[in-house]
Amino acid sequence: MNAQPQAKDTPASHRLKTGAEFKASLDDGRALWVGGERIAKVFDDPALSAGVDLIASMFDDQFKPEFADATTYKDPATGTVYSRSWQVPRTVEDLKDRRKMIEYTSLKTAGTFGRPPDLAPAIAVGLLAYLPTFKEKKSLIDGCSPDFAENIEAYVQYGRENNLTASESLTGPQNDRSSPKGAEASLLKVKSVESGGIRVSGAKTVGSISAQANEIFFTNLGGIRETPAEACIWASVPIASEGIRLISREMVSHPGADPFDHPVASLGEEADQLIIFDNVFVPKDRIFNLGDPTAMSYYGPVCVFAHWHVLTRLAVKAELFVGAGQLVLDVLGTGHIPAVQGMLGEIIEYAQTLRAFIIAAETLAKPTEGGVMAPDVGMLTAGRLHSIQHYPRIIHTLQELCGQGLVMRFGKKAFENPEIGHYLQDLLPGKGVSAEVKELLMNFVWDMTSSSLAGRVALFENVNASPAPRLRERLFNEVKRDEFIAQVKTLAGMP
Numbered sequence: 001m002n003a004q005p006q007a008k009d010t011p012a013s014h015r016l017k018t019g020a021e022f023k024a025s026l027d028d029g030r031a032l033w034v035g036g037e038r039i040a041k042v043f044d045d046p047a048l049s050a051g052v053d054l055i056a057s058m059f060d061d062q063f064k065p066e067f068a069d070a071t072t073y074k075d076p077a078t079g080t081v082y083s084r085s086w087q088v089p090r091t092v093e094d095l096k097d098r099r100k101m102i103e104y105t106s107l108k109t110a111g112t113f114g115r116p117p118d119l120a121p122a123i124a125v126g127l128l129a130y131l132p133t134f135k136e137k138k139s140l141i142d143g144c145s146p147d148f149a150e151n152i153e154a155y156v157q158y159g160r161e162n163n164l165t166a167s168e169s170l171t172g173p174q175n176d177r178s179s180p181k182g183a184e185a186s187l188l189k190v191k192s193v194e195s196g197g198i199r200v201s202g203a204k205t206v207g208s209i210s211a212q213a214n215e216i217f218f219t220n221l222g223g224i225r226e227t228p229a230e231a232c233i234w235a236s237v238p239i240a241s242e243g244i245r246l247i248s249r250e251m252v253s254h255p256g257a258d259p260f261d262h263p264v265a266s267l268g269e270e271a272d273q274l275i276i277f278d279n280v281f282v283p284k285d286r287i288f289n290l291g292d293p294t295a296m297s298y299y300g301p302v303c304v305f306a307h308w309h310v311l312t313r314l315a316v317k318a319e320l321f322v323g324a325g326q327l328v329l330d331v332l333g334t335g336h337i338p339a340v341q342g343m344l345g346e347i348i349e350y351a352q353t354l355r356a357f358i359i360a361a362e363t364l365a366k367p368t369e370g371g372v373m374a375p376d377v378g379m380l381t382a383g384r385l386h387s388i389q390h391y392p393r394i395i396h397t398l399q400e401l402c403g404q405g406l407v408m409r410f411g412k413k414a415f416e417n418p419e420i421g422h423y424l425q426d427l428l429p430g431k432g433v434s435a436e437v438k439e440l441l442m443n444f445v446w447d448m449t450s451s452s453l454a455g456r457v458a459l460f461e462n463v464n465a466s467p468a469p470r471l472r473e474r475l476f477n478e479v480k481r482d483e484f485i486a487q488v489k490t491l492a493g494m495p
Contacts, residue, residue: 014081016063016072017163019056025165025214026052028240032211034248034271042211048248050255050268052212055117055165058108070104073097085118086160088125089373095362102312111317112453113270114310114460115208120166120217121159122309126302127152127234127288129372133298140229140291143193146284148295154285155236166215166236168306169204169275170299187220187231188277190290197283198290200233206463207273210239211246216275219289221299232296234288243280246273252452260412260440264447269456300377300474301368307384308375310464312358314387318351321398324445328401331430331438343397350394357383378479385471388462395449395458405442406450415439 017025026042034045043049061067062083072081084101087094105116127134135149158164172186188202204218217236220227239246253269254262289295325344329335357379364376399406408428415421415436428435448454466474488494 013079014072015161015163016081016083017059018063019058019060022056022059022163022165023052026212028238030211030240030246031244032246032248034251045248045251046255047251047253047268048211048271050253050266051113051209051270052268054109054267055209055212058105058117059163061104061108067104070100082160083118083163085121086125086156086164088128088156090367090371091373092362092365095365095373095375099308099312099358099362102309103316106313106316107320109267109270110264110320110448111313112264112267112448112457113209114313114457114464115167115270116313117165117209117213119306119309120168120213120215121156121164122305123168123217123303124152124156124159124166124236125372126305128156129305129368129370129374130298130301131370133369134288134295137289137292137295139287140232141190141193141198144198144284144287144290146287146290148288148290151285152288155288164215165209165213166217167207167210167213167239167273168217169207169210170219170221170303171205172220173203173205173274184228184231187227188218188233189228190230190233191279194281197281198287199279200235200277200282201279202277204275204277205272206460207246207275208460209270210273210275211248211271213239215239216244218275219299220296227293227296229291229293232289232291232293233282234295235282236286236288237280237282241280243278245276245278247276248273252456254451254453258412260436261409261443262447262451263440263444265451265453269453272460300478301374304374304377304380307377307380308358308361311354311361311380311383311387314384314391314461315351315354315358318347318354318387318394320448321347321394322351324441324448325398325401327441328398328405328445331433331441332403332405333431334401340401343401346397347394350390354383354387357386378475381471381474381478384466385468385475388471389468391458391461395454398445399449402442402445405438406446409439409442409446 032039032042039045042052062071071084073084073087074081084098087098089095089098101118105118109116131149131152134152137148139145175186188200188204190198191201192199207216210216215236216239219234220231249272254265255268257266259266325347329340329344334340361375361379364379365373368374410424415424425435430438
């Protein structure tokens, strides 16, 4: 593997990076544009830099006793400690342990990072789960014949040994899809074959945290009935590879803001990128499928771990909504009102339902052909469908609980101003708390439900989960109904 070097001075007992080592790994000359201007380093944009700092703190947390169980695990064969991001679950207990990392990253980012550092490894593990299938697949591109199974195993090991942070992008740029030509134009394709690998050109989009990660893990999703052989590819390359250009969307967080005014948005954000591939070299040992359209059909099974990640993050965020809602009732003194209790009850119902889907998916988990324990796909799809259908209403309900508190926010400087601050303190106190503490809570809810960051996150949740009609189609295809049919026939006396 010829990408990021292993973390230096790492003791033999663990293979973990520090936050400083992670940040150093991003100083690699990557080609990045923010606000239409080329920036020399990812640290040169405040929002990107704040997001990097947040991710770096996750690396440092691996070394803190209070976070060690959630973020790391010990290999039973060697005793070496690794990041849970790269843990391969072989049992149901392993699944539950791996979920600790998802819950940790979700809480660390308040659920605003749809693709935190432990998301892309879940897709690599998804490929590993179907290793026997990929072992049988062969390249259909003349002149390059990688061993897909060997490469998948080596990549997962490489990611684990190097505490690697990867981004992932599966979709192509949005364009005119009214004809097959539009869909085909958005595909990343093999342009040439040369010694040791291939050259690809095209683009990927919604590459969340690409600018803040070491690698980009990519493939093409369907959009045309038959994906041409040159567009049938799973692979990964370093973000700093020659020919990759990252064009960032508009930033929507508030880096550098007083944490009082923006408790969540001041933390920065994951930045979505349009990723241009201009004749990018992909080494032979980084290719996991090449030219075989039948392997592309494994997107669903391979991504089951990523979908489990999505549902878990949504459940954690729902529980944050419950906590925030209860605090609003406490500080406004409205908890005795039946209608208000019912509104919070609806948020609790949503959170409990998502958590139930996760528990069910793990309880019904079964090993894949590659011996990896996979959560039940039907439960995951139904849970994700439930989440995106109800998310907008839950946001609205939490906003309603806050009333004018979300509209009338004044900021830290207003409270500290001797001429007007005393008016705010006198007129706006909560039940048992100062006006300042009440506003801090409202500022948190604002960042989570009403800010520009919240708007981006809400849109991302829907796009990331797939639209409801598509999820219903997946349920139709994924959930087997033979047993239910047999029961009806028996009860009805049908032949």
